[in-house]
Amino acid sequence: MKERVYNFGPGPAVLPLPVLKEIQAEFLNFKGSGMSITEVSHRSKWFDSVAEDATARVRRLLKLDERFHVLFLQGGASMQFCMVPMNLLPDNQSADYVNTGIWSTKAIKEARLQRKTVDVIASSEDKNFSYIPKDLPFNHDAAYVHVTSNNTIKGTQWAAFPDTGDVPLICDMSSDIMSRSFDASPFGLIYAGAQKNLGPAGATLVIIRHDMLERVPGDLPTMLKYTTFVDHNSMFNTPPCFAVYAIQLVLKWLEETIGGIERIAELNRKKADLLYAMIDRSGFYAGAAEKDSRSVMNVTFRLSTEELEKQFIREALEHGLVGLKGHRSVGGCRASIYNAIGLEGVQALVDFMNDFEQSRG
Numbered sequence: 001m002k003e004r005v006y007n008f009g010p011g012p013a014v015l016p017l018p019v020l021k022e023i024q025a026e027f028l029n030f031k032g033s034g035m036s037i038t039e040v041s042h043r044s045k046w047f048d049s050v051a052e053d054a055t056a057r058v059r060r061l062l063k064l065d066e067r068f069h070v071l072f073l074q075g076g077a078s079m080q081f082c083m084v085p086m087n088l089l090p091d092n093q094s095a096d097y098v099n100t101g102i103w104s105t106k107a108i109k110e111a112r113l114q115r116k117t118v119d120v121i122a123s124s125e126d127k128n129f130s131y132i133p134k135d136l137p138f139n140h141d142a143a144y145v146h147v148t149s150n151n152t153i154k155g156t157q158w159a160a161f162p163d164t165g166d167v168p169l170i171c172d173m174s175s176d177i178m179s180r181s182f183d184a185s186p187f188g189l190i191y192a193g194a195q196k197n198l199g200p201a202g203a204t205l206v207i208i209r210h211d212m213l214e215r216v217p218g219d220l221p222t223m224l225k226y227t228t229f230v231d232h233n234s235m236f237n238t239p240p241c242f243a244v245y246a247i248q249l250v251l252k253w254l255e256e257t258i259g260g261i262e263r264i265a266e267l268n269r270k271k272a273d274l275l276y277a278m279i280d281r282s283g284f285y286a287g288a289a290e291k292d293s294r295s296v297m298n299v300t301f302r303l304s305t306e307e308l309e310k311q312f313i314r315e316a317l318e319h320g321l322v323g324l325k326g327h328r329s330v331g332g333c334r335a336s337i338y339n340a341i342g343l344e345g346v347q348a349l350v351d352f353m354n355d356f357e358q359s360r361g
């Protein structure tokens, strides 16, 4: 195995090499503290500046105005499946959910477990979650509309977010946050596990619009209330310090080396176009998602037999292309081409796909 491979894994995922090097360089003595960032107090000036900078970068990159709070929580995106309805769905109201895959299904399940009223207004389950539904019949009195921006497992993505009028959108952006720009105003809450486009596992980014806090019931356990973390700047208890630090560096890289969200969106588009063009070139590979719903982040495809897919994945590994196996629940192949995968990584994959096809031709 080479020293560094091209990692197409879905998460925990590849991090930008300059970020890994920066972590390595300052690991034993963080900013003259004589300690590693994993050893300093979360109440120290060192961690304060990390958390402040990470928050400011999220705000700048996503163009968030002062109505939005930026939080770094724990428990993964899966914890948000339960915290969202617990905090934001009053018992006398219902919420609209769009079911576009395994993660949306889990979000719906967690709301229903709390005996909340959930209306699944659209679903793509009829075609194995291979598309994003259109023409959604929203309830105008719903507490919120929940969507999953990018479906990591099936490889579909909302090309544009639905217009839900005055009903706040709530979005699981775990696998495409920071990959493209969008207008945050219609969103009541956005959440994302860090381990794809943001940094290492351990932190969950939550962006909550201030007016949503009025809904938080007073009698929830302290650690499950958004207000607790807003009131204490995500520092009610010990935050995931190392993850927040790595996120700060990833966001610095995104702003200062890449040049921001518009620039990374262009690069992401180019990478996805290159890969989908390869998939569509002949009948050897077949895209798993419908064309107008294809994800720019997780490219899912099949070969003619499971045996051939196994060979493809095995030989790719020998060429330093790792993480191409589809999710265990669906099989096939998947290339996750998050922000930190460069164009040259995708080119290496496309070259390999071409060679593999020729060798079987």
Ligand SMILES: Cc1ncc(COP(=O)(O)O)c(C=O)c1O
Residues within 6 Å of the ligand: 011, 075, 076, 077, 078, 079, 103, 148, 150, 151, 152, 153, 172, 173, 174, 175, 193, 194
């Ligand atoms: C879209 C989406 N939502 C939620 C999750 C679950 O995230 P976590 O493992 O942080 O709970 C994932 C994980 O891959 C995901 O891709």
